[in-house]
Amino acid sequence: MPKEAFRLTKIVFTLGPASADERMLERLILAGVDVCRLNMAHADHAWTRAMIRRVREVCQRTGRHIALLMDVKGPEIRTGDLPEPVELTAGQLIDFLPQPGESEHRILAVSVNYPSFGEDVQTGSTVLVDSGLIRLEVVSATSARVRCRVVVPARLGNRRHINLPGVKVRLPALTAKDRADVTVGIEEGVDFFALSFVREADDIDILRRYLSEKGSSARVIAKIEDQSAIANLDEIVTASDAVMVARGDLGIEVPMEDLPLIQRRTVEACIRLRKPVIVATHLLESMIQSPVPTRAEVSDIASAVWSTADAIMLSGETTTGRYPLECVQFMKRVAGRIEGTTSKGYNADLPLKTHKDRLLRSAIVLAQEIGESGIVVFTRSGLLPQTLSALRASRCPIYAFTDNPVAFRHLLLVWGVEPFLMDFGAEPEKTIRDAFAYLLRRGWVQTGDWMVVVTNVLAGEQTIDTIQLRPVE
Incomplete structure (x- = not known):
């Protein structure tokens, strides 16, 4: 079996009339989307519940699972x-x-x-x-x-x-409608909640406290779409679990010529602070009506991929557009083409805070020097794969195995990481062999490939972090 193509950049699509049909959903999931977005500005609760269950049913049938993101309307x-x-x-x-x-x-x-x-x-x-x-x-x-x-x-x-560009308005971070929508998302097990018009870190904390009160472990995504958010960018990124560059409203709030600079600054801040970042809005706007994108749109996607944004997002293209599947296919083709041109290297500017961070950097250097290799990492929280991702290593796939379904779905948004849900054995050696067998069975690796394995071993009563170099057998 030939190796499956490894894509670093994730694809988020928005569910709507053009993509809600079971057959279309199946085609989109098999085409490679990673996250399904539900836009609560245009959705009622009955439709939302029905669509979440439909997505899960199609995932179960196809054997390919994606994450669910609820985008709450926010104050307006x-x-x-x-x-x-x-x-x-x-x-x-x-x-x-x-x-x-x-x-x-x-x-x-x-x-x-x-x-x-x-x-x-x-x-x-x-x-x-x-x-x-x-x-x-x-x-x-x-x-x-x-x-x-x-x-x-x-x-x-x-x-x-x-x-109101430049005006600090006194609207609540989370409206009564938002709370009702979030409650539905919690009950249906949504993985991410995107908060609109975030102005400061406290806005994120309000939503996070509400999730905690309801017993939800969902991640919070801050949408950057006004001047207050730009002024407080680092503290917002720090407070959130991920960030969305919402270029629609942002392009209204700031001078248009500043938009690319803000996008770049946001992506760089998210990488530095180890948080996933989504570039959203108008990436393939013309394909709402046209079967092919404009040359400028192709360049826009390429720019987001070159900047190593974790994900690129489709909005109207897959909600009301005539060519939802073609949009996903174009995104996938452009991302694959751009990623294929990058030379070996990693983000040497990432601050490494611990010895474990430096060990992960060593794993990347080793995998890249071997060539045609990748990193196999085992995690329950998702933190190790996120650090590996922040190092932005080109030509170095990260295969993250977890026995935690929540961590698995959260990792679906992370650049360069292919997560797998698998039970861990009582013995570390069996878990590693099971992971290799899983990768072989799914076509991600071939017999004879060398993998760098990041794991820990017990030495007496002490747990030691290790890097192992092992062939796939």
Whole structure:
């Protein structure tokens, strides 16, 4: 059996009408997706429960398991309902009403769902509506009314999202809707929760405490999508279990030309702090309608892969797009092509805090010098594979074996790690042989390949960390 191709970069897809069919789900899972995202901005609880169970059933049938990520909606400011859409014009005045009331004659009045809107903005502030399509400037602000002048006009419809670049808003980190959604995710055993509009580390702690109260071991992903998050980036990365560069809202909140710099800075911070990072939004946006991507989109994916982001994500492409399977296949092809061009090496800049860290670095150097080798590591918590991953060793597959189903699913998001769920034997030697047999059976290695095994042995009453060099037999 030829070796199975090893892909370093993971693929996250978002579930929706285009991908929810059992047959399509099966094709996507077999095509190589690693994590399924549920976007709670557009999902009710009955659908969510049904889809989680469907994903698990398809995984069981195909024998390939993926992780589940619930993306909670988070706090947001939206306009209210209008009798009909309004075509705005440049220079026109518009009143936003945080409190019930009426505007002056001939000035368009629009309600807003955020009572403190008028207290947070000031004269001269920028207000962006509908993903930045409409740009407004605040002319005056009181607790009852925020009057704006239209700078860039467009059609204003119902319940449009409002962004306030550079403004620190006083919205709760976790809304009542979020808590209800998270409770459903906990009951269904979701592996990751992504928190929207994270502004500081305390926001992460609020969600983590809620998970702990409910007895959940799910990981928390911080979505970086506003200027406050950028200012507090390191503390947010430290507080979270993983990070998502949510380029949709982030691209509205910051100057567009700063977006690549922020993406790069975030990826580098996550690697340094040993946290997985997802690059999300618009990677294959044109493929919502087109069967092939643009050249720029291919380059965008390649850039994320070159930066060694842990994962790249599909949103509208797999929820409402016409070509969900083709999107996954293109991502996989581009990632494989770019990864195949990298030379041997590792992240020599990663701070190594312990002797065990240095031992793991030695395992990588040994595996790379042997060539056509890989590292077999045994873990219950997932920490050793995450450290190996942070070293970002090219051409050095990390095969992580665990008997912990929770750790197995969490490792599905980690760069360069292929996790396997396997019972550990009473004797370490049997566990190692079982792991080799597993890899042979699944086509990941061939007889005669040399593997670097990271394990520990008992010497009397002392546990000693070791590196073993062993052939696959």
